Amino acid sequence: MTKRQDAVVTAARALIGVRFRPQGRDPATGLDCVGVALLALDPTSGAAQARGDYPQRGGDAAAVIAAIDRPSLARIPVAEAHAGALLLMEVGPGQMHLAIKTREGFVHADAALRRVVETPGRPPWPPIAAWRIHEENS
Numbered sequence: 560m561t562k563r564q565d566a567v568v569t570a571a572r573a574l575i576g577v578r579f580r581p582q583g584r585d586p587a588t589g590l591d592c593v594g595v596a597l598l599a600l601d602p603t604s605g606a607a608q609a610r611g612d613y614p615q616r617g618g619d620a621a622a623v624i625a626a627i628d629r630p631s632l633a634r635i636p637v638a639e640a641h642a643g644a645l646l647l648m649e650v651g652p653g654q655m656h657l658a659i660k661t662r663e664g665f666v667h668a669d670a671a672l673r674r675v676v677e678t679p680g681r682p683p684w685p686p687i688a689a690w691r692i693h694e695e696n697s
Contacts, residue, residue, distance in 0.1 A: 564643025571599035
């Protein structure tokens with residue numbers, strides 16, 4: 560694991576315990592899975608400035624993938640996702656969820672538990688896409 564991938568995991572774990580809030584971008588008031596991903600991938604990015612007006616259901620996977628694709632991230636096969644990778648999972652029809660993969664499991668904003676948690680093991684939802692930080696950004 561590169562230093563940057565380790566930093567992503569460390570940043571994600573620093574958010575554990577933050578309360579869940581739909582479309583939340585600030586740890587002081589709550590985060591959703593997008594807020595967790597933004598802050599883990601780039602803690603200084605200003606996650607509060609990211610869009611928070613997307614629907615909770617009825618999303619299009621291709622549109623979500625296109626929105627995530629950016630120069631700082633390399634899209635990788637899901638099978639090659641290691642600690643520090645961003646996972647996009649299909650929770651239900653038209654409902655996607657983001658998480659940061661760790662060696663032990665994954666960090667995500669859990670709506671049922673109402674907080675950010677690290678869940679051990681494999682995600683219960685099928686991953687449909689994965690990204691890692693570009694090596695030149697490590």
